[in-house]
Amino acid sequence: MRLDHIGVLVADLDAACAFARDVLGLGDAVSEFRADEYGLSGAFFDLRTGRLEMLRFDEPGDRLPPGVTTRIDHIAVEVDDLDAEVVRLSGRGVQFQGPLDPAPIETAIELRGRRHLWTRPETSGGSMIQLIEAAR
DSSP states (O other): OEEEEEEEEESOHHHHHHIIIIISOOOSOSEEEEEGGGTEEEEEEEOSSSEEEEEEESSOGGGSOTTOOEEEEEEEEEESOHHHHHHHHHTTTOOEEOSSOOSEEOSOEEETTEEEEEEOGGGTTTSOEEEEEOOO
16 A cells, blocks of 8 residues: 545635645645546645645535535555455455445445545544545
8 A cells, every 4th residue: 555645625625735835845736637427536645655635525424524624534645456456355344335325335436537435434543544446
């Protein structure tokens, strides 16, 4: 596993990106995205040894409770063989979900040309870990 990015869920994406650019001094986002199928928008900032992702769901639900405007949502790692990691982690009790719905899933999700899965925090030490299969 290699660090890909840290995902920070925010209520105001424009303000979060301005903070990353102007206060943290990260410069302009290296990429921005919109995933309409998940009601998700975001931007990535380069950290040299990984990236910082600022993301916003149109309907954040429980992931951003009332009164909370920002929180670390997930840690993303890149893996060479997603299927092998799923087998290995499943054997240790880890369950997987999609990016929006906490219901368990077993099939990886294709997003921006790569396969992804997210761990259910209650089965992975209290943190959500996004597994991203390396580009081939």
